[in-house]
Amino acid sequence: MKKIYLDYAATSPVDSLVLKTMSPYGSQFYGNPNSLHSWGQKAREAVEKSRQIIAKYLNCLSEEIIFTSCATEANNLALKGVVKAWKEKNLKLSPHIIVSPIEHHCVLDTAKRLAKEGVEVSWLKVDKTGLVDPKQVEKLIKKNTILVSVMDGNNEVGTIEPIKEIGKIIKNKKGKGIYPLFHTDAVQAIQYLSLDTKKLKVDLLSASAHKFYGPKGIGFLYLKKGTPIVKEIEGGSQENNLRAGTENVSFIVGMAKALDLVRKNKDKEVKRLEFLRDYFIKKILKNIPQTQLTGHPKARLPHIASFVFLGAEGEAILLYLNDKGIGVSSGSACTSGSLKPSHVLLAMRIKPEIAHGSIRFSFGKKTTRFDLDYVLKVLPGIIKKIRKMAPKLKIGK
Numbered sequence: 001m002k003k004i005y006l007d008y009a010a011t012s013p014v015d016s017l018v019l020k021t022m023s024p025y026g027s028q029f030y031g032n033p034n035s036l037h038s039w040g041q042k043a044r045e046a047v048e049k050s051r052q053i054i055a056k057y058l059n060c061l062s063e064e065i066i067f068t069s070c071a072t073e074a075n076n077l078a079l080k081g082v083v084k085a086w087k088e089k090n091l092k093l094s095p096h097i098i099v100s101p102i103e104h105h106c107v108l109d110t111a112k113r114l115a116k117e118g119v120e121v122s123w124l125k126v127d128k129t130g131l132v133d134p135k136q137v138e139k140l141i142k143k144n145t146i147l148v149s150v151m152d153g154n155n156e157v158g159t160i161e162p163i164k165e166i167g168k169i170i171k172n173k174k175g176k177g178i179y180p181l182f183h184t185d186a187v188q189a190i191q192y193l194s195l196d197t198k199k200l201k202v203d204l205l206s207a208s209a210h211k212f213y214g215p216k217g218i219g220f221l222y223l224k225k226g227t228p229i230v231k232e233i234e235g236g237s238q239e240n241n242l243r244a245g246t247e248n249v250s251f252i253v254g255m256a257k258a259l260d261l262v263r264k265n266k267d268k269e270v271k272r273l274e275f276l277r278d279y280f281i282k283k284i285l286k287n288i289p290q291t292q293l294t295g296h297p298k299a300r301l302p303h304i305a306s307f308v309f310l311g312a313e314g315e316a317i318l319l320y321l322n323d324k325g326i327g328v329s330s331g332s333a334c335t336s337g338s339l340k341p342s343h344v345l346l347a348m349r350i351k352p353e354i355a356h357g358s359i360r361f362s363f364g365k366k367t368t369r370f371d372l373d374y375v376l377k378v379l380p381g382i383i384k385k386i387r388k389m390a391p392k393l394k395i396g397k
């Protein structure tokens, strides 16, 4: 059976050149980068060269890159670490943070945890396309606001947030001070958008290698020099004393190689994927009645096409597509036996009964127009079948 993987926003295959680059750092150059002998120095050299490659991509200093095990860890460090640093110095003024409601759970749940611990959290609102209004950020900032966290591009609906505009507002509010800090989760955006940390005026930025053809289990946090933060993982003094634990040398090397390959082909790949995305969206909306595009129609990541199919369950669509050899993702999370609609769609004021019909198609290096034409051929029949079986839903306007 033909197999078509359309879930690149969940993860991507490791590039063969990346694997090749990583390989010697397992069995040949296996030294601990913290050891002083030649084995250690060889590994240290590779780690620092990788740091430079990543820093160049982000237009920052290499010492501003902290390697972590993934973006989840980087996001936890960003939010919890900034709050901890503030609490250690400011005993009287309790911290306030501002977070968008469509963040990945690793930001969302971290903010909720901080709220339980007494941190004041203001949740931004998004419009029906998932966009944050920068003016709303400006209005919410107050004397004790220490951090604003807004993702660069959303992983479920692909909406690109106005990070540059928000960065400008925050920079003005800071004046000559440090606070509020600005954090962005760039996991989905890093390989497609221009992520110049200076131009975006971000203080913290997180990413994960497995979304851009690197290995799973490695990520990083960009942390602007001088940003007050307290480490989460205690132990050794690795990573500028901000993340204890022996560096995962081969994965770090792989992540840098993957990002370098992305950089070399970026413009061409963005154009190619935008063409495929727009072609697919147009055809789906034309060929399948009672279907809505979710996310912003124009300000959206090149690799994400997401929809709600009214009167059809996302999970059922996913499973039927899987039977046809097509891998996609649905927006619902199956928790304790009940299907909860996506928090992203609910924040965009999509009704829960409609949000249940969400499907995300996400494209990557190997996606072709032939693949999409095959999906376009089989999907209308699948939706028809599921709608026939489903109890009639009352779907308001």
Ligand SMILES: Cc1ncc(COP(=O)(O)O)c(C=O)c1O
Pocket: 009, 010, 070, 071, 072, 073, 104, 106, 151, 153, 154, 155, 185, 187, 188, 208, 210, 219
């Ligand atoms: C926007 C976003 N942030 C964070 C993460 C977490 O990445 P990881 O699982 O590599 O920690 C993901 C993964 O899907 C994501 O899409």
